[in-house]
Amino acid sequence: MLTRRTSPKKYFNRGLLYLLLVVSSLLMIIPFYWSVGTSLKLERFVFASPPQWWPAPFSLESYINILTRIPFLNYFANSVFVAVATTLGHVFFDTLAAYAFAKLKFPGRDKIFFLFLIVLMVPSQVNLIPVYRIMNSLHWTDTYLALIVPNLTSVFGIFMMRQFMMSIPGELLDSGRIDGCTEFQVFHKIALPLAIPGIATLVILTFMDRWNDFLWPRIVLNSEKLFTLPVGLAQLQMKNTSNEAQIMAGTVLTALPMIIVFLFMQRQFIEGMTAGALKE
Amino acid sequence: MTVAPYPDRVRRFVRRYSMPYLFIAVPVLSIIVFLFIPMIASFWWSLNDFSGIQAATFVGLKNYIQLFTADPIFIKTLLNTTLFVLMGMGIGPSLGMLTALLLNQKVRFQSVFRTAYYLPVMTSLVVVSTIWVMLYNQNGLLNSLVTGLGFTKVGWLSDPRVALVSVALASVWQGFGFETVIFLAAMQSIPRELYEAAMMDGANPSQRFWYITLPSLRHVIVFVYIYGIIGSYQVFDQVYVMTRGGPVYSTSTIVHYLFTKFMDLRLGYASAIAYVLFAILVIFSFIQWRFFTEKN
Numbered sequence: 001m002l003t004r005r006t007s008p009k010k011y012f013n014r015g016l017l018y019l020l021l022v023v024s025s026l027l028m029i030i031p032f033y034w035s036v037g038t039s040l041k042l043e044r045f046v047f048a049s050p051p052q053w054w055p056a057p058f059s060l061e062s063y064i065n066i067l068t069r070i071p072f073l074n075y076f077a078n079s080v081f082v083a084v085a086t087t088l089g090h091v092f093f094d095t096l097a098a099y100a101f102a103k104l105k106f107p108g109r110d111k112i113f114f115l116f117l118i119v120l121m122v123p124s125q126v127n128l129i130p131v132y133r134i135m136n137s138l139h140w141t142d143t144y145l146a147l148i149v150p151n152l153t154s155v156f157g158i159f160m161m162r163q164f165m166m167s168i169p170g171e172l173l174d175s176g177r178i179d180g181c182t183e184f185q186v187f188h189k190i191a192l193p194l195a196i197p198g199i200a201t202l203v204i205l206t207f208m209d210r211w212n213d214f215l216w217p218r219i220v221l222n223s224e225k226l227f228t229l230p231v232g233l234a235q236l237q238m239k240n241t242s243n244e245a246q247i248m249a250g251t252v253l254t255a256l257p258m259i260i261v262f263l264f265m266q267r268q269f270i271e272g273m274t275a276g277a278l279k280e
Numbered sequence: 281m282t283v284a285p286y287p288d289r290v291r292r293f294v295r296r297y298s299m300p301y302l303f304i305a306v307p308v309l310s311i312i313v314f315l316f317i318p319m320i321a322s323f324w325w326s327l328n329d330f331s332g333i334q335a336a337t338f339v340g341l342k343n344y345i346q347l348f349t350a351d352p353i354f355i356k357t358l359l360n361t362t363l364f365v366l367m368g369m370g371i372g373p374s375l376g377m378l379t380a381l382l383l384n385q386k387v388r389f390q391s392v393f394r395t396a397y398y399l400p401v402m403t404s405l406v407v408v409s410t411i412w413v414m415l416y417n418q419n420g421l422l423n424s425l426v427t428g429l430g431f432t433k434v435g436w437l438s439d440p441r442v443a444l445v446s447v448a449l450a451s452v453w454q455g456f457g458f459e460t461v462i463f464l465a466a467m468q469s470i471p472r473e474l475y476e477a478a479m480m481d482g483a484n485p486s487q488r489f490w491y492i493t494l495p496s497l498r499h500v501i502v503f504v505y506i507y508g509i510i511g512s513y514q515v516f517d518q519v520y521v522m523t524r525g526g527p528v529y530s531t532s533t534i535v536h537y538l539f540t541k542f543m544d545l546r547l548g549y550a551s552a553i554a555y556v557l558f559a560i561l562v563i564f565s566f567i568q569w570r571f572f573t574e575k576n
Contacts, residue, residue: 021382025396028457032399034421035411049421050428093306100303103474107297112308119315122566123514125535126554129325129547132316133332150314153307183299212404214517215539228408234521237410244414255407266395269402271460274465 027252032255039063039248046244062249068235074225075232082147082217082228089152090206091199097153098161099187103173108149113162116155128219132218135220147228148219151210160275165191204265204272211258228252228274322551330548333397343552354537354553360444361533365512366447368455373504375452376459381489385462392462405454412450413437416522424465433517440530447518447531454518459504466500467493469506471551499571506568510561534560 039062040047040055101108101113110251135146168191176186192199205254214230221227225237236242236250326343347354379397383390394524400408415421416436423433436446474492483491494501516535518523523534527539534557541550 010558016555017382017385017387021393023377023386024382025393028396028399031411031453034415038414047417049419049424051421051424093305093310097304097307100300104303106300109300110303113305116307116311117569118313119319121562121569122315122319123510123554123558123561123565125324125514125538126551126558127315128538128554129542129551130321131314132290132542133321134313153310155307155311156305167350183303187303208402212406213519214404214406215535217538218520219542229527230404230517233410234406237413237521244417247410251407251410255403258402258404259399262399263395266391269396270394270461270465273401274462 002176004203017036021126035248035251035255039252041243041245043243045206059245061241062245066242066246066249066253070232070234070236071225071227072250076253076257078144078226079211079228079230082144083207084153085148086210087203087206089148090202094157094202095161095165095192095195095199096187097158098165099191101158102162102165103168103170103181103191111217118276119155120159120189120203128253132219138223139150141220142222142226144226148216154206157206161195161198161202164195167179168194200268201272201275208258283299302368305356315494320325322554325548326551326555328548330543330551332547336548339548343549344556347552347556348548356529356531357532357534357537358556360529360531361513363444363517364448364515364533365509366544367445367544368512369508370453372456373459373501375456376504378462379456379460380463380467381493383464389502394461397460398533399457400454401457401461403454404518406521408454409450409518411520416446416560440527441525443523443531447522450522451512451518452517455508459508462500462504465496465499470496503571506564506571509564510568513557513561530572 017205027058037053037055040060042057042059042061043053045052048124093250100107135141135150137168138145140146140149159280172194173186173190176190177183181189197199212230213228217231218234221231224232224235233250237247242250325336327338327340329339329342330336338492351548367376380576387393416576417423418433418435420437422436426432426434434442437443474496475488478492514535515533516539519533520538520539523531525536534553538550538553538557541553
């Protein structure tokens with residue numbers, strides 16, 4: 001830092017650094033670009049040789065085709081509905097339970113919490129078939145209920161929110177209790193507002209998880225009109241009546257909502273993702 | 281102190297503790313119904329011949345014995361999954377480390393580059409896999425590149441010798457940005473003074489990496505590998521979309537095989553597969569669990 005003169009070696013290093021960054025970023029972007037490009041091509045140019053880097057002629061045919069042929073807007077609405085409903089469930093039930101585990105005393109609290117944590121070790125595939133059977137016996141398969149009810153709360157969410165709740169000073173809650181608040185009001189009026197950063201993380205992680213979920217909805221849904229986006233896209237891809245341009249139009253429509261949300265809330269997303277790994 | 285009469289004690293207990301129990305009621309119920317009972321049920325079914333239609337018949341360890349002695353496809357599936365995990369863990373975290381190191385220099389447009397790495401992580405695996413099916417097409421972009429360089433076309437997803445590698449590469453492409461972001465955040469929390477002191481002592485960049493950066497990141501590195509191994513062993517979406525386990529089972533993985541057995545209504549057998557997966561993951565899950573709970 002003492003000498004401002006930049007040596008040639010330093011120039012070379014900076015150049016190399018940016019070269020690596022740009023090339024690697026392009027490797028990440030090109031597949032997305034290629035998928036958008038393909039969706040705008042006419043079918044006969046999709047696998048043209050040499051590859052067509054710019055769609056010519058430019059065509060919206062695939063989009064029109066799949067939007068009229070396939071209930072894509074339904075898939076979208078279903079995905080939104082299921083993801084929002086489950087996320088709301090998590091926000092309410094996970095934070096409420098986390099509050100009880102962090103801030104209230106009751107017999108068996110630590111034992112119950114320990115049992116909760118044990119469950120974290122079990123891979124979800126172990127529960128897949130029995131939960132499917134439960135849904136089936138309730139006649140909930142092929143309904144929204146099968147997607148929502150088993151996913152209203154999670155041990156991970158409770159655990160994460162408990163960490164946040166622990167940092168809330170007990171005196172603050174006590175002052176609420178002295179003022180005559182019920183325990184639920186103390187939770188709702190004092191604890192909840194203070195836990196909002198944690199809730200933001202919970203919302204992002206849950207929403208993403210539910211939005212992208214595939215195996216479970218693939219198993220419990222049969223009616224096309226109930227499909228979520230990933231299930232609908234996988235089926236579109238499997239149909240031999242769909243061509244590559246249409247599949248890519250479906251891909252773009254499936255990916256776009258999440259990408260837009262991500263670009264607007266990037267900081268929250270990245271903080272949310274790192275929170276799980278780095279919280280100390 | 282005299283003990284209060286029984287009804288009074290009950291009343292007092294209810295008044296004092298009904299709220300906390302109410303607060304945890306839904307999660308407790310949900311975990312009992314959707315996790316505890318299913319865990320036990322599927323273990324029981326794994327010891328049964330069970331189609332889900334007829335009543336189950338107890339067969340002891342027959343399903344497990346069959347998996348390991350009479351089902352070469354399952355053995356192949358185990359091998360494939362392990363290879364997939366090895367490839368993913370061999371490349372992914374290193375790539376994440378490398379890109380995090382690049383971004384951790386004073387870089388302009390840092391957030392733009394970071395977004396590029398992170399974009400696929402945000403995107404559903406079904407979307408990413410669908411895109412890669414197109415890129416891997418016999419006449420797709422990758423093969424035009426390959427033929428452009430003078431080689432013959434590669435059957436990325438149709439050649440049994442290549443397909444698993446192709447699926448693993450697409451998965452690495454999808455996932456390493458997660459590691460980039462985690463490593464970068466961890467690097468940025470290393471105190472600057474450590475580096476300044478090292479520079480005073482004349483440490484060169486590679487020494488600074490080996491003696492400061494890497495040791496400071498060791499917890500995060502362990503987390504990333506454990507988390508990655510657990511996640512990769514459960515690979516399903518990519519296989520389902522890209523290859524459906526083929527060609528000739530060359531990309532069949534544990535969960536995909538479980539899925540096919542479930543579809544064939546061999547629920548007992550599928551449950552046994554789930555428990556084998558559980559057994560494989562139990563050590564890693566336990567380490568991850570310790571991670572989780574030691575901060576508790």
